[in-house]
Structure formats: C-alpha cells, structure tokens
Amino acid sequence: MFSPQGPSLRELTVQALSSVEHGYDLLAARFDATPFRTSDRLLDAVTRTLEPLGPFDSGLDVCCGTGAGLGVLRAVCAGRVAGVDFSTGMLAEARRAHPGADLVRADALALPFGPAFDLAVSFGAFGHFLPEEQHTLFARVHASLRPGGTFAFPLPAPARVGSRAYWTLWGFDTVMRVRNALRRPPFVMYYRTFRLADVRTRLETAGFDVTLLPVEPLGRRENGSPACRLVVARKG
Incomplete structure (x- = not known):
C-alpha cells in the first residue's frame, strides 16, 4: 500500500492521534509517497474535463496540500495560480514543487480573499469538513x-x-468516530459525509448554479453511470 519512501505505521499512528493541522505537518514530507495523494490519473482526467469550460484566468486550489491540484490550474489557467492550506508543512512541500504559485496559509473556512479568482478547485479535502461546516466553506x-x-x-x-x-x-469512518469520542483534539477525516444530494443543496444555498459532468477518461460503471462526476458550481 505504501512505497518505501512513505511513512511508517508508527508515523501514521502519531499523525492520527494529533490534530488535523499538526498531523499533516508531521506527514507532509512523505505525503506524496502515500495513497492519500490525489492520483495523477484523476488529476489528468479532471484537467481534460475542465479544459472545454475555459478559458480561465486566475485559479485557486482550496486545501492545496502538497500542491497536486496546482498542476491542474497551471494547465487550464492563463494567469495567477494560488493555493491555500492551513498546514505549514504541506505548504512548504507545495512551495518546493510549484515555486511560482502564490501560497497562503489560512483556514478554508475563513478564506482571506475577495472576489479575485475565475476558477477554484479542490481535491481530496472535503472529508475534513463536518456536514455543518460545508455551507461556510462553500460561501x-x-x-x-x-x-x-x-x-x-x-x-x-x-x-x-x-x-x-x-x-x-x-x-474507517467508524474508527475515526471512536477515536474522536475518546481523544482531543479531534482528527476530522470522514469518507461518508460528503453526499452529492446534500452537497448540491448546500452549494445552491451558497449562491452557486450547479451542473454535473461525467469525467469520461475515468470510465463508467457496470450500470452505465459515470465512475466519477465533476461538480461544476458557477457563481452568478
């Protein structure tokens, strides 16, 4: 599951017993050698799906981590590319990988930007937000x-x-709920709390018009439905 360059079981255990921010600071240097990094296959597929929706000028990667999504923005945006994350360690890795990007340390629930971007993306971060926090994030x-x-x-x-x-x-979600009931600070990471119907409603409440596009390079399921959809939320 992990490459030799990835974290040990002990290191993962220490991370899981830390806060989200400190846990990612500890994991940052080895994060890209774990299966938790967004795969290049997914990044490439999203890039191909986004390209016809442009052109885009400036782009923001929300919860950018080590910067995997910044490459997508560079491919589809002609102007400024920025990333925001609250982990200093993850931002340091992103800065090494993308020296030309504007990287900002901030909580995604309090993004420090005015209306400055044409495109915002996010990859693999939504499990860190409880359902009641999603509206604030989208707003x-x-x-x-x-x-x-x-x-x-x-x-x-x-x-x-x-x-x-x-x-x-x-x-996994059950283990995390037990861990968070027994230990503080919590490590919020749930895979089953980001459901399409609820997410769509919260995006619309925040002022977005929402459409769904199949990410065709990732194929389809046995019933013909897309294996992955791109949620496209436009600000009116």
Missing part, C-alpha cells in the same frame, strides 16, 4: 470568485453497498 469559496467564476471538484461514484470498498470506508 467562502463563492466570495473568493469573480462574477461568473467556477468552483469545480471531482466526486467519485459511491461504493456499491456491500462491496469491499463500501465496508472499508464504513470501517
């Missing part, structure tokens, strides 16, 4: 976009009920 992204700006992110199809992936995600 802050909305405020950071210019009129007509786009907030886009991939949302894989849910695991089939009863499948190995379904029980793996269910088990």
